[in-house]
Amino acid sequence: MSGSAAGADPLIEFRHVTRRFGKGEKAVTAVDDVSLHVDRGEVYGVIGFSGAGKSTLIRMINGLEKPTSGSVHVLGEEISALSEGRLSKVRSRIGMVFQQFNLFHSRTVAGNVGYPLKVARWKKADRQARVFELLEFVGLADKADQHPEELSGGQKQRVGIARALAAKPDILLADESTSALDPSTTAEVLALLRRANEELGITIVAITHEMEVIRAIADRVAVMDRGRIVESGHVYDIFSNPRDGEEASFVGAALKDRPSPEDVLRIRQHTSGRLVTVSLKDSVAVGSVLGQAGQHGVGFEIVHGGMNTTKDAAYGLLTLALTGESDAVEQFVGALSAAGAVQEVVA
């Protein structure tokens, strides 16, 4: 799902939101003039290093934190201006998944999943039916009567997700939901979040410091740094577009899809060819141009890069060392540019 044309159906909207903590010299601006919108049915990822302001941002979506200035609109309400009573009504339509699972150890798996329904005063029979349905959905129907300590980390998080989905919320907030898990369990939990989005139509906001999470589930991403959004857009566009200029993209740098200055030094030790990086958005077209290198009188060596996948499509960057007469190489770079965006590698 990616119905995310600007303003299509925003469930969440931040308008020039700033959140400061403390006063005077010790004041910290955790969120600094952030504007963004999340549309119904999309998975919106927020990525950044520790301290970037992600938790503060997500806590403003369910009203646990209020902006110092600006406004936050959720499900048609200005959540930042609501009284506690009205706030709890909006909150009941928002589920939350935590890094440390936050399960009740004294309750069974079924008891944990059914807890929000008990709070919402669902009838016992309805509650039992809903819990059963949810445990089936997350693949833990056989664990209903066990306690959390009998489960693996991935299973605990699946219980956390079932509990967050229990009251049929419109929005699921995932706060570093896979950070405590190993890579294969992470993949399993991300696949479940993706199913929740695709099969139940739930809108997800996921904050993370892991690029893998964004790549696996997000439609759009905002990169946060020191409270500000420094880059945002569709995941595929951001991951697949090589950026110009001195400011290397945070995403590109984290993916290591371009050679670092150290890599370039190493590459230079064995080739004097012209180094270019080509985008593999259309890998067939690029492959066909590379197949004609000999006819251009050009030799090439792949010195860095490869393919990766996002939720929408595969993408990649290849760095090539091109050898041959400079006119021939120039002409060949022209042919490559027609197949994929080309950038010179300078170091």
Ligand SMILES: Nc1ncnc2c1ncn2[C@@H]1O[C@H](COP(=O)(O)OP(=O)(O)OP(=O)(O)O)[C@@H](O)[C@H]1O
């Ligand atoms: N209640 C608070 N009081 C004072 N400072 C705070 C408070 N909450 C957050 N901050 C500060 O705001 C900044 C952003 O913190 P925040 O937790 O939102 O970042 P984060 O990106 O979620 O990082 P992490 O992944 O480490 O939680 C940090 O400098 C943090 O110390």
